[in-house]
Amino acid sequence: MVTVTKHISVTVNGALRQAEVEPRLLLAHFLRDVLDLTGTHIGCDTSQCGACTVMVNGEAVKSCTMLAVQADGAAVTTVEGLGQMDAMHPIQQGFWEKHGLQCGFCTPGVMMAMVGLLKENPDPSEEEIRDGLEGVICRCTGYQFIVSAVQHAAKLIREAEETKQAMANAGEGR
Ligand code: FES
Numbered sequence: 001m002v003t004v005t006k007h008i009s010v011t012v013n014g015a016l017r018q019a020e021v022e023p024r025l026l027l028a029h030f031l032r033d034v035l036d037l038t039g040t041h042i043g044c045d046t047s048q049c050g051a052c053t054v055m056v057n058g059e060a061v062k063s064c065t066m067l068a069v070q071a072d073g074a075a076v077t078t079v080e081g082l083g084q085m086d087a088m089h090p091i092q093q094g095f096w097e098k099h100g101l102q103c104g105f106c107t108p109g110v111m112m113a114m115v116g117l118l119k120e121n122p123d124p125s126e127e128e129i130r131d132g133l134e135g136v137i138c139r140c141t142g143y144q145f146i147v148s149a150v151q152h153a154a155k156l157i158r159e160a161e162e163t164k165q166a167m168a169n170a171g172e173g174r
């Protein structure tokens with residue numbers, strides 16, 4: 001039997017990645033098995049857990065609900081693209097400082113979903129954060145520390161934005 005494949009080009013975490021993939025390959029498996037980006041987890045086969053959440057063209061997407069071929073030409077960010085130990089993304093800083101995880105299995109997906117939420121709503125209420133968490137399941141934390149982590153991340157993002165604005169204003173005044 002001849003296996004039909006399709007050539008795809010996807011920008012993943014800022015780098016152009018190209019591959020020949022079967023049309024039925026899920027984006028989650030492309031990231032994990034082809035690109036070896038195993039930070040994207042797979043926790044269910046019912047599209048419910050959210051552990052596989054990544055950003056596709058700036059939108060949080062469950063990567064087990066999308067085919068790799070549908071990501072052809074897109075920009076994908078996985079948890080590996082958020083930040084590094086010496087330069088953490090505010091959401092990572094928030095989880096670190098507010099103890100937003102226990103086993104950590106859900107954490108990559110939760111963080112990517114919350115990056116999507118904070119992009120749309122930089123100052124979410126606790127209720128809005130809990131609403132945003134509806135698509136992601138955590139079996140360990142009881143969610144309270146996750147909520148605190150997201151609130152802290154939102155504060156860090158707002159403070160960084162204010163500092164940037166103040167510096168821009170100071171530059172204009174010179
Ligand atoms: S693996 Fe559970 S929603 Fe994708």
Ligand code: FES
Pocket residue numbers: 101102103104105106107137138139140141
């Ligand atoms: S920290 Fe264990 S599932 Fe969320």
